[in-house]
Amino acid sequence: MSEAVLTEVENGIMVVTINRPEAKNAVNLAVAKGIAAAMDELDSNPEIRVAILTGADNSFCAGMDLKAFVTGEMPIIPGKGFAGLCEASPKKPLIGAVEGYALAGGCELALSCDLLVVADNSKFGIPEAKRGLAAAAGGLMKLPRMIPSRIAMELALTGDFIDSARAYDLGLVNQVVPAGTTLEAAKALAAKIVANAPMSIEASKRVIMEQVDWSTEEMFAKQQAIVDPIFVSHDATEGAKAFAEKRAPNWLGK
The missing domain is CATH 3.90.226.10 (2-enoyl-CoA Hydratase; Chain A, domain 1)
Structure with a gap:
């Protein structure tokens, strides 16, 4: 470089x-x-x-x-x-x-x-x-x-x-x-x-960046397509477990 x-x-x-x-x-x-x-x-x-x-x-x-x-x-x-x-x-x-x-x-x-x-x-x-x-x-x-x-x-x-x-x-x-x-x-x-989950961070940034051009009728569907993978990810489960167990989460980014 x-x-x-x-x-x-x-x-x-x-x-x-x-x-x-x-x-x-x-x-x-x-x-x-x-x-x-x-x-x-x-x-x-x-x-x-x-x-x-x-x-x-x-x-x-x-x-x-x-x-x-x-x-x-x-x-x-x-x-x-x-x-x-x-x-x-x-x-x-x-x-x-x-x-x-x-x-x-x-x-x-x-x-x-x-x-x-x-x-x-x-x-x-x-x-x-x-x-x-x-x-x-x-x-x-x-x-x-x-x-x-x-x-x-x-x-x-x-x-x-x-x-x-x-x-x-x-x-x-x-x-x-x-x-x-x-x-x-x-x-x-x-x-x-x-300190936060990698997939959550990237998806959140993407939604905020892209939503400027979304209509009211389509915005939730477009958001869903981006964030759905987060809710079935390993890190989503890990975040819930870590909260319940009062410990820091171990993010894997998947």
């Missing part, structure tokens, strides 16, 4: 670090390939239950590497989109640990995470219009699904930033923690997820 992206796994948690601090962790093709490879490993390795995406040197991501862009390089992976992530969410949970700035493509990376733990000095924005571009890696579509559409419109048209407190008030992020502690807090959140 590229040195532009570093990974480590411990206790079922993979930490994926964008490692271009000299460029404020801007996304070039090497970063896109590295993140895509990490997401493939997350979903294919049963020992990994959840991933955390963060940036090196107390900075999340300043967006697309514009110097690389003007040379014709596009940090896009077919089928996965910008940064190897924005068009294809992994099956397993992904937590963003944001220190500093998450701007433009960096904001779109944050929007592609399932949960966000951010520093109290973080800034978010999609200022692409200031550079003659557009937030086409999901910002224009995902942001109005997560916050009021008029606020999303304002951010897209003005290119203004919002701080972590405003992002929390809008429901864009899950936790705001002191600067320098986001990875620690994200690991604590990830540990809570790891």
